[in-house]
Each structure stands twice: as C-alpha cells, then as structure tokens.
Amino acid sequence: xxxxxxxxxxxxxxxxxxxxxxxxxxxxxxxxxxxxxxxxxxxxxxxxxxxxxxxxxxxxxxxxxxxxxxxxxxxxxxxxxxxxxxxxxxxxxxxxxxxxxxxxxxxxxxx
Numbered sequence: 001x002x003x004x005x006x007x008x009x010x011x012x013x014x015x016x017x018x019x020x021x022x023x024x025x026x027x028x029x030x031x032x033x034x035x036x037x038x039x040x041x042x043x044x045x046x047x048x049x050x051x052x053x054x055x056x057x058x059x060x061x062x063x064x065x066x067x068x069x070x071x072x073x074x075x076x077x078x079x080x081x082x083x084x085x086x087x088x089x090x091x092x093x094x095x096x097x098x099x100x101x102x103x104x105x106x107x108x109x110x111x
Contacts, residue, residue, distance in 0.1 A: 039108040042079050047104035048072030054097045063089075063101035072103050079107035 048071030085105035092098040
C-alpha cells in the first residue's frame with residue numbers, strides 16, 4: 001500500500017501553486033509614441049495587466065508590457081500615455097504556469 005502513496009504525493013506537489021513576484025522598476029512614462037511631450041494628466045492611479053499561460057512548458061511565457069499599458073488606458077477616454085509608470089512581472093507556478101505583466105501609473109495625453 002505505501003507504494004501507491006508515492007504517486008499521489010508527487011501529483012499533489014505538482015499541483016501546488018507557487019508564486020514568484022518581483023518589481024521591474026520605474027520609468028518616466030510608457031507610450032505608444034514617446035516622441036511627443038508634454039503630457040496632461042487625465043486620471044491618476046490606473047493599472048492594466050496582460051497575462052499568458054503555459055501548460056507543461058507549452059505556450060509563450062512572455063507577457064506584453066505594451067498590452068498591459070493599453071489595458072490600463074482602455075477605460076480612460078483620450079488617454080494615450082501612462083506616466084510615472086511602475087512595471088511589475090509575476091510568474092505563478094503550478095501545472096499551468098501563468099506569467100503576467102502589470103503597468104500602473106497616471107493616465108494622460110500629449111498636449
């Protein structure tokens with residue numbers, strides 16, 4: 001009977017989620033076209049996330065900060081740029097691995 005317990009323990013360990021999270025730094029702004037300036041702040045404290053998954057090593061584990069910035073701006077009419085942006089990357093481990101990029105900051109528009 002103990003020999004049946006080992007596969008169950010291994011399966012349980014594979015299904016246990018783990019989490020690795022680390023900040024990726026702070027930048028002045030993230031924009032679709034960063035060649036313009038100055039910026040008028042429309043809304044403070046916006047955030048957007050872009051996540052991708054990989055199952056047992058299959059899938060692209062690279063989330064997009066650009067897509068995260070677009071998601072942060074999606075609910076702010078007229079906003080085209082995230083200023084005072086904080087970038088964050090998160091990898092959640094388990095049977096399926098989830099990779100997320102987050103962009104948070106202030107939504108604005110070039111004047």
